[in-house]
Amino acid sequence: MLRAVALRVTRPRVAVLSAVHGHPHADTDSIIGAVRTDLPEVSHQAVYDSLRVLTAAGLVRRIQPAGSVARYESRVGDRHHHIVCRSCGLIADVDHAAGDLACLTASGDSDFVIDEAEVIYWGSCAQCCTARTV
Ligand SMILES: [Zn+2]
Ligand SMILES: [Zn+2]
Numbered sequence: 841m842l843r844a845v846a847l848r849v850t851r852p853r854v855a856v857l858s859a860v861h862g863h864p865h866a867d868t869d870s871i872i873g874a875v876r877t878d879l880p881e882v883s884h885q886a887v888y889d890s891l892r893v894l895t896a897a898g899l900v901r902r903i904q905p906a907g908s909v910a911r912y913e914s915r916v917g918d919r920h921h922h923i924v925c926r927s928c929g930l931i932a933d934v935d936h937a938a939g940d941l942a943c944l945t946a947s948g949d950s951d952f953v954i955d956e957a958e959v960i961y962w963g964s965c966a967q968c969c970t971a972r973t974v
Contacts, residue, residue: 845897855879856890857914860900865911865922865931905931905960919956925965934961 841857842849852875859874860866866874872887891912894900901916905924911931921934944954964972 841899845899847893847897847899850890851879852882852886853890853894855882856887857894857899860891860894860912861914864913864915864933865903867909867911871912903931903958921957921959921961923961923963925968926962927964927968927971930965930967932965934959 842853847853855875855878856871858878859871863870863874868887868891871891872882872884875882875887891900891902895902895912898916900912900914902910902912903922904910905922908924908929908931915933920936923932923934924930944957946952946954
């Protein structure tokens with residue numbers, strides 16, 4: 841994947857990419873933890889740099905719901921949305937309700953060409969709903 845976007849293949853980049861694949865929507869600290877199981881000597885800075893490079897290259901998508909730290913995921917390209925639990929912060933993917941392009945059609949006239957719609961739904965995850973009713 842790194843070679844496909846003309847990035848130099850380094851051990852931190854490979855380890856970060858596989859950590860993001862294995863832990864969708866993980867924050868930087870969790871990614872550092874996961875990378876260190878493979879590569880114990882990796883520095884925080886190397887992980888930050890790798891995340892920045894991978895995000896810029898489009899291999900990793902960065903999301904940041906309000907009030908949350910940045911999260912990273914490897915499911916790129918389909919512009920899916922996210923749902924966030926207000927209680928525990930769990931993040932899940934939400935597919936487009938009405939097709940990939942429907943969200944990119946804003947109603948009303950504007951002179952903008954829209955290429956991304958970032959929608960975040962807020963609510964309670966199943967576990968938090970259960971905890972509340974017990
Ligand atoms: Zn929850
Ligand atoms: Zn996602």
